[in-house]
Amino acid sequence: MNDDLDKNVMHVKDPSMGLSRAIQRMDEEVPPINKIPMVKRHFTKLPPLPALPAKQKNALLDLDSDLKTFLTKREVRTLVVGVGGAGNNMTSRFQQMLLPGCRTLCVNTDVQDLYYSNADEKILIGKQLTKGLGAGNDHQMGELAALEDYDRLVHLLDADIVFLTCGLGGGTGTGATPLIAKAAKESGAMVISIATMPFKMEGITKERIAFQGLKNLADHSDTTIPLSNQKLISLVPNIKIHQGFKIMDEILIRSVKGIINLITKPGLVNLDFADIQSIIKRKSQALEDAMYSTSVIGMTEVSKFSDNHLKHYTVKALDNPLIEPEIGDIKNALVGIAGDSSVKLKQVDTVVATVSEKIHPDANLKWGFISDNNLNGKMRITVMGHGFKSPVLEKAIMADYTTAFT
Numbered sequence: 001m002n003d004d005l006d007k008n009v010m011h012v013k014d015p016s017m018g019l020s021r022a023i024q025r026m027d028e029e030v031p032p033i034n035k036i037p038m039v040k041r042h043f044t045k046l047p048p049l050p051a052l053p054a055k056q057k058n059a060l061l062d063l064d065s066d067l068k069t070f071l072t073k074r075e076v077r078t079l080v081v082g083v084g085g086a087g088n089n090m091t092s093r094f095q096q097m098l099l100p101g102c103r104t105l106c107v108n109t110d111v112q113d114l115y116y117s118n119a120d121e122k123i124l125i126g127k128q129l130t131k132g133l134g135a136g137n138d139h140q141m142g143e144l145a146a147l148e149d150y151d152r153l154v155h156l157l158d159a160d161i162v163f164l165t166c167g168l169g170g171g172t173g174t175g176a177t178p179l180i181a182k183a184a185k186e187s188g189a190m191v192i193s194i195a196t197m198p199f200k201m202e203g204i205t206k207e208r209i210a211f212q213g214l215k216n217l218a219d220h221s222d223t224t225i226p227l228s229n230q231k232l233i234s235l236v237p238n239i240k241i242h243q244g245f246k247i248m249d250e251i252l253i254r255s256v257k258g259i260i261n262l263i264t265k266p267g268l269v270n271l272d273f274a275d276i277q278s279i280i281k282r283k284s285q286a287l288e289d290a291m292y293s294t295s296v297i298g299m300t301e302v303s304k305f306s307d308n309h310l311k312h313y314t315v316k317a318l319d320n321p322l323i324e325p326e327i328g329d330i331k332n333a334l335v336g337i338a339g340d341s342s343v344k345l346k347q348v349d350t351v352v353a354t355v356s357e358k359i360h361p362d363a364n365l366k367w368g369f370i371s372d373n374n375l376n377g378k379m380r381i382t383v384m385g386h387g388f389k390s391p392v393l394e395k396a397i398m399a400d401y402t403t404a405f406t
Contacts, residue, residue: 076273078102078260079159079189083177084135084142085113086167086196090249092118097253099260103159107180109145109172110134123156125149125176135171139209142175146183153183160273162189163256164221169198169206174213181220190281192259192295193221194252197392199229214396223280223295226392227251227322235321251322255297258382262336265370275366279332280386294393295386296325303378305347310379314354317383323390330359331387335367339379343369351381359385 052060080102082091088106095104095118105121108114111132114122124132126145135141146153162184166173177193184191195217198206218224232244239247263273280295298317302309318327335355337348352367359365372380389397 075101076161076263077159078161078163079105079157080163080256081105081107081157081165081180081184082117082119083107083164083166083180084170084173085110086170087165087173087177088113088117088119089245090165090252093249094253094256095119097257099257102260105156107153107172107176108134109142109176121156123149123153125153125172135175137171139171139175139213142170142172143179144175145172146176146179150179150183153180154186157184157187157189159184159187159189161259161276162191163259164191164193164217165195165252165256166193167196167198168213168217168226169202169210174209178213178216178220181217185220190277191221192223192225192280193217194225194227194255196227196229196248196252199233211396214393218294218393218396223386224393225255225295225297225323226390226396228324228392231322231324254299258297258299258336259384261338261370262334262368262382262384265338275368276334276384279334279364279366279384294323294325294388294390295384296320296323296330296388296390297382297384299380299382301375301378301380305344305379307350310347310350311354314351314381314383315358317381318355318358318385324392325385325390326388327358327385328360329388330385331363333359333363333365333386334382334384335365336370336382337367337379338370338372338375338382340373340375340377341371342377343379347379351379355383355385360387363387 078099078101080091080094082088082094082105085108088108091104091106103121104119105123106114106117106119107123107125108117109124109126109130109132111124113134114124126135126141126148129145129148130136130141135145157180162181164177164181164184166177168174168177173195177195181191181193195214197214198210200207214224214226227248229244229248232239232247236244236247259276263276296318298320300313300317302313315327318330319325333355335352337343337351348367348369352365356363356365
């Protein structure tokens with residue numbers, strides 16, 4: 001046997017030795033563990049890193065001037081696009097607000113209507129097809145006009161968020177807007193489409209065309225918000241006609257302005273472009289993945305800050321009667337609150353908690369607060385909910401309207 005191995009073997013000379021005696025002998029011959037000398041490890045202390053010269057150190061830092069340049073380059077680019085007569089009217093009114101960093105674009109087949117519209121940019125589509133005379137209330141003509149200029153649209157719809165507005169049931173708005181939404185998606189934008197539906201008095205044919213257009217528009221938008229003109233009659237039946245259209249324009253304008261303010265104004269608690277993307281950007285093109293969910297946008301101002309008052313007006317902002325949302329089905333929500341320095345944390349908590357209690361229990365909710373001393377004792381609440389189906393959009397999806405745009 002190897003001598004080294006032999007040293008580690010305990011030989012029992014007396015095989016008849018009892019167990020207790022054997023254990024006693026082991027205790028005598030084998031040193032206890034606590035008597036084994038510990039091996040000390042010696043670590044070499046590394047010398048400190050040499051100090052960087054100031055010039056080299058500054059090269060590693062991000063200076064305010066660098067951040068400002070980067071911020072300017074990465075400003076969220078927003079584009080409001082009005083399509084057809086109704087869309088052009090809304091965009092012209094929106095243009096008067098002069099929101100910084102937000103471009104406006106009017107698209108039409110009618111050169112006269114387009115000429116008198118007010119926007120940063122204009123596109124006359126289908127020049128060869130319509131000769132600038134409009135689509136003649138023919139939605140197929142509106143579609144072909146957009147197809148004629150499709151490549152031009154893709155290049156000009158360069159933005160991070162594109163808001164599309166139109167009236168459905170006619171020619172240009174119904175036919176061209178879905179293709180414009182598709183072109184915007186192709187250019188890399190997130191698309192929010194807001195469309196008005198016709199009055200019942202305009203007849204069943206126009207209604208069917210509008211529902212067909214709404215379905216096609218939803219196919220190419222991240223979210224689609226249909227507003228019912230007929231619902232406006234039931235809410236304010238005695239209003240003058242020009243005031244009625246002005247109200248719808250105002251709702252469209254406030255909706256767009258509310259979203260833009262949420263993500264572009266710096267606040268004590270910020271909401272950014274990534275937040276709105278996580279809320280409304282379509283994750284899949286699959287029909288089974290709730291691609292047809294819609295959004296509700298509401299805005300209200302309060303001057304009384306009691307719990308009951310804040311709760312009442314928060315729900316009012318969320319429950320837009322022109323959209324008729326199923327609030328309990330809302331899966332994602334953004335809550336933007338603006339107020340002066342007098343706003344208390346408890347009041348903000350009341351607003352956000354009220355939204356949280358009303359929407360789906362597993363919903364994803366994000367909120368932000370903007371300090372604005374111009375509000376002078378008022379609080380502005382903006383709520384955007386996403387992930388439910390409006391009755392109008394549900395009807396458009398379920399109906400057998402098979403015309404699709406390629």
